Amino acid sequence: MSRLAQVTYSLALLLMLGWLLVAGQSILLPVLVGVIAVYILTSAAEAMVPVPIIGRLPRRWRRLLALVFVTLGFLILASFITSSATSLSAALPRYAENFDALQLKFLNGLGIKHQPNWGELSQKLVNMVDATTLMPIALSTISNGGSVLLAATLYAVFLLAELDSLPDKTRRAMKDHAQAEHTLELARQINDKIGSYLAAKTLVNVILALVSYAILLMLGIAHPAFWAIIIGLLNYIPYIGSIIAVVFPVTMSLIQFTSFAHAGLALVLLMIPQLAVGYYIEPKFLGRSVNLSPFTVLLALAVWSALWGMTGAILAVPLTAMVMIILAQIPTTRWIAVMMSETGDL
Secondary structure (H helix, E strand, O other): OOHHHHHHHHHHHHHHHHHHHHHOHHHHHHHHHHHHHHHHHHHHHHHOOOOOOHHHOOHHHHHHHHHHHHHHHHHHHHHHHHHHHHHHHHHHHHHHHHHHHHHHHHHHHOOOOOOOOOHHHHHHHHHHOOHHHHHHHHHHHHHHHHHHHHHHHHHHHHHHHHHOOHHHHHHHHOOOHHHHHHHHHHHHHHHHHHHHHHHHHHHHHHHHHHHHHHHHHHHOOOOHHHHHHHHHHHOOOOOOHHHHHHHHHHHHHHHHHOOHHHHHHHHHHHHHHHHHHHHHHHHHHOHHHHOEOHHHHHHHHHHHHHHHHHHHHHHHHHHHHHHHHHHHOOOOOHHHHHHHEOOOOO
């Protein structure tokens, strides 16, 4: 087969896979989230071994216990976010006068003495974030995410129930013992990389959220816990997630205190931990766990976001790491995995 034919067939295959990922999102997304959840729960179950009493439980019961804790945590978090979003959207119209004062201060700073008639504009901006328009969008997003999480939880439960028997089933399914062991080793590599990455990423996000909460509380910005949780959650999106999240509390500072100096101080103080995490902590402690180059991470972020939106952005790194590990095992595609890696050493 000629090189041109290989390239043509490869591009056709990529297009077909892209169409399949988009068309089958409702089926594939919960399955992949469930698989990644199993990696998290398996790592959490192993981390429980040193804990008194709990560590003596059978591995299956530790996994089930981890599932219960994670599910309760998600439910509590979703309930808090929903109630905070409701409270925030109801309070925003009260800041209409602050918005007008901020607008006047901005125009005076530019040397404009006659204020344009922007009353209708400010009212439209307030209406945009009113509870009647904001909450249906927020509730729809939470509802869709909840549906995915519910389906993913069911998949994770059944996968966990069969997890211990999978190695034996794999050996029986493959007549070649060496190939079976190679497949199991591949699964272990994926489990180690994804589990260690998600565990470290979650720990970093929790610390980042706590630091951001302390800063928001010190600055007196309303709803500090809500904004801190948003910063921590969006930090799952590589490089840009938590930086985008900082825009929200800074904007809240601006309309709450009508002070550009206060908003600037909030921006500087909140960006310091973001930069420390993005440029020092994560590259040092998380980069080795997945061994993906920064360019690969950005490209993966763009691709998975285009395919599956916010959920795809959050899952971009673990999904791409899984793809890289699989490509590295195929001789004809190993060079792609080398190019995707950060060090070239697989």
